[in-house]
Amino acid sequence: MLNKITLEQIEFFAYHGVFEEEQKIGNRYSVDITVFVDFSATETEDSIKNTVNYGKLYEIVKEQMMIPSKLLEHIAYKIKNKVFESFAEVEGVEIKVSKFNPPIGGNCQRATVSLQENRK
Numbered sequence: 001m002l003n004k005i006t007l008e009q010i011e012f013f014a015y016h017g018v019f020e021e022e023q024k025i026g027n028r029y030s031v032d033i034t035v036f037v038d039f040s041a042t043e044t045e046d047s048i049k050n051t052v053n054y055g056k057l058y059e060i061v062k063e064q065m066m067i068p069s070k071l072l073e074h075i076a077y078k079i080k081n082k083v084f085e086s087f088a089e090v091e092g093v094e095i096k097v098s099k100f101n102p103p104i105g106g107n108c109q110r111a112t113v114s115l116q117e118n119r120k
Contacts, residue, residue: 001038001040002036002037002038002091002092003036003037003038003039003040004034004035004036004037005034005035005037005039005051005052005054005057006032006033006034006035007031007032007033007054007057007058007061008032009030009031009032010030010031010032010033010058010061010062011028011029011030012028012029012030012031012062012065012066013026013027013028013029014026014027014029014065014066014068015027015068016029016068016069016070016071016072016075016099017070017099017103018070018071019103022103023068027099027100027101028099028100028101029065029097029098029099029100030096030097030098030100030110031061031065031079031095031096031097031098032094032095032096033057033061033079033083033093033094033095033096034093034094034095035052035057035083035087035090035092035093036090036091036092036093036094036118037051037052037087037089037090037091038089038091039051039052052087052089052090056086057083057087060079060082060083060086061079063082064078064079064082072097072098072099072111072112072113073113073115075097076095076096076097076113076114076115077115079093079095079097080093080095080115080117084119090119091118091119092116092117092118092119093115093116093117094114094115094116095114095115095116096112096113096114096115097112097113098110098111098112099111099112
């Protein structure tokens with residue numbers, strides 16, 4: 001049985017973007033990440049070894065968010081790859097990366113990309 005662990009609205013200030021000025025002045029970003037994992041063993045054994053350590057999951061997201069990228073899509077893929085590399089027990093991942101007030105020439109609270117992928 002697959003269960004979900006979700007970290008919601010993790011906020012960062014980072015330097016991503018296609019435009020040079022975005023990479024210099026930075027912006028606020030938000031990440032939601034859900035990992036799909038069987039943690040049914042925690043029913044009988046109250047141990048972190050039977051689940052995903054979401055402190056480490058947060059650190060993965062933070063680490064990848066601090067590496068400048070042009071595209072939100074690229075950031076989502078980097079996070080996904082690092083999660084699969086770090087947690088053999090994760091069967092799938094869903095990631096949403098949002099940029100607040102994107103430079104699109106109009107009013108927009110945030111632009112968001114979503115990635116959902118199962119382990120191959």
